[in-house]
Amino acid sequence: MTVSKRSRILRNPVKYLVFALILVVFPLFPSITGSTAESTKPFPFHPGEKLTYRAKWGFMQAGELTLEVLPIETIDGVKAYHFAMIMKTSPTIDHIYKVRERQDSYCDIGMTHSLLYKKVSEGEHPRDVVVNFYWDKLEATRSNFGEKMAPVHIVPGTFDTVSLYYVIRLKDIKENSLIEIPISEGDNNIMVKASVARRETIKIDEKMYDTFVVTPDMEKLEAQHVVEKGDVPELVIWFTADDKRIPVKIQSKVRVGYFVFELIAAEP
Numbered sequence: 001m002t003v004s005k006r007s008r009i010l011r012n013p014v015k016y017l018v019f020a021l022i023l024v025v026f027p028l029f030p031s032i033t034g035s036t037a038e039s040t041k042p043f044p045f046h047p048g049e050k051l052t053y054r055a056k057w058g059f060m061q062a063g064e065l066t067l068e069v070l071p072i073e074t075i076d077g078v079k080a081y082h083f084a085m086i087m088k089t090s091p092t093i094d095h096i097y098k099v100r101e102r103q104d105s106y107c108d109i110g111m112t113h114s115l116l117y118k119k120v121s122e123g124e125h126p127r128d129v130v131v132n133f134y135w136d137k138l139e140a141t142r143s144n145f146g147e148k149m150a151p152v153h154i155v156p157g158t159f160d161t162v163s164l165y166y167v168i169r170l171k172d173i174k175e176n177s178l179i180e181i182p183i184s185e186g187d188n189n190i191m192v193k194a195s196v197a198r199r200e201t202i203k204i205d206e207k208m209y210d211t212f213v214v215t216p217d218m219e220k221l222e223a224q225h226v227v228e229k230g231d232v233p234e235l236v237i238w239f240t241a242d243d244k245r246i247p248v249k250i251q252s253k254v255r256v257g258y259f260v261f262e263l264i265a266a267e268p
Contacts, residue, residue, distance in 0.1 A: 052266075053263055060093065067084075068086075073106065103162045104116075130142070155189065164183060197214070199212055205264070235253065
C-alpha cells in the first residue's frame with residue numbers, strides 16, 4: 001500500500017476525532033497486548049454523553065463538531081454501542097473548505113471490535129458509505145451509494161475511525177507509551193500507531209485541563225517512539241488525565257491548513 005493511500009484515512013478532520021480517534025494504549029517497555037474486554041474498570045462513557053467542540057481555522061471560527069454516545073442497539077443479534085460524530089463548517093469557511101458530515105459507529109458491547117460503520121457527507125466529494133465487518137470471515141465490505149467494493153481482510157480487534165476515540169478512553173494513558181490498533185473503513189486495513197508524548201496543562205476559555213498529548217502516526221515511528229524531528233504531525237489529541245480521558249482538544253491537518261477543535265460543552 002502506498003503512503004498516499006495509507007494516509008487517505010486521516011485526510012479528513014472528522015476522521016481524526018481518529019482515532020482515534022482513536023486506539024489502544026500499550027506500555028512502551030515492555031509491549032503488552034490484550035483486548036479491551038480484559039479491563040475490569042467501568043467504562044468512562046455511557047449512552048447520553050455528548051461532547052461539543054468549536055472548530056477554529058487560524059483565528060477564524062470554523063464550525064462545530066459533536067461526539068455522542070447514543071442508546072444501545074442490536075446489530076445482527078449483537079448488542080452494540082452506537083457512537084455518532086457530526087461535523088459542519090461555518091458559512092464563512094464553506095467557501096474555502098465545506099464539511100457537512102455524519103459518521104455512525106457500532107461496536108460490540110465489550111468494545112473489542114467494530115460491527116458496522118456509516119458515513120454520509122455532502123460537498124465536493126459526497127459519500128454514502130456503509131462498512132460491514134464479518135468476523136467469521138475476518139473481512140470488511142464497503143459500499144458507496146450502493147456500489148460495492150471487493151472485501152478486504154481485517155485482523156482481530158479492528159475498529160473504525162470513530163470508535164477509536166472511545167477505545168482509547170478505556171485504557172490507561174501514560175507518558176512514553178505507545179498507542180497501536182488496526183482500523184478499517186472497508187477499503188483498507190491500517191495499523192495506526194501513536195505516541196503519548198507528554199503531560200500538559202491547557203486552557204480552553206477560562207477552564208484549565210490536565211491532559212496527555214497523543215500524536216498518532218500512520219507511516220512510521222522513530223525508535224524513540226516520537227514523531228521525526230522537523231515533521232509537523234497531521235493529528236494531535238489532548239486527552240484529560242483523569243478517569244474519563246475525554247478528548248478536550250484536537251488539532252488536525254487538512255488540505256487547507258489546520259483545524260483546531262476545542263471542547264465547549266460536555267453532557268451530562
